[in-house]
Amino acid sequence: MNHWSGYLLLIAKGAQMTVELTVLGIALALVAAFVAGLARVSRFSAVRALAIAYIEFFRGTSVFVQLFWAYFVLPMAGFDVTPLQAGVLALGLNVGAYAAEVVRGAVQAVSGDQRQACVALNLSRYQAMRHVILPQALPLMIPTFGNNAIELLKGTAVVSLISLGDMTFQAQVVRSQTGNTLIPFTTILALYFVMSWLITFGMRRLERRVSFGLDGMRR
Known part of the structure; x- marks a missing residue:
């Protein structure tokens, strides 16, 4: 038992790194999603073109290639990055590209009546977006955002390719040192499941919270 306690502690340290990657990656993905998603519905064609270029590039290329x-x-271009920073950049920008389309779709799903009401009230585009459109669009985004967050969590395993000590990397270390595959990989399987469940639970609570009181606004 003492023999395995040290190896399980190693996996626990990997879990800490996985959580850090997930939290930072989600933060970057959210920023990228809202910037690119709102840019997709901009009046300016150049802004829309930049957003489309970002979305299509990161959705159309492998996250493995993006990480490397x-x-x-x-x-080589003069930007020194740590393995953690490289992992956050690749995961956050990749998932952010998918989430950007969620933002665009949710914003465009708000009924035309709401937009006409904003015009009738003489609201600026910024005021209409902030006070009317986004509050109604946000509950539509959250379920898919939850799925995106879980995909990002599972995608953190790719950072083991650049020797960053996440759960998968540490499980591989334990396997190589003990010759046992069952225990380390069953452990990280359970940890991934628990983390995914926590994300789902948190997103459901957030969805209920932001949806409160919006039914009357949508009518």
């Missing part, structure tokens, strides 16, 4: 590009190519 961030870790190995950016330093």
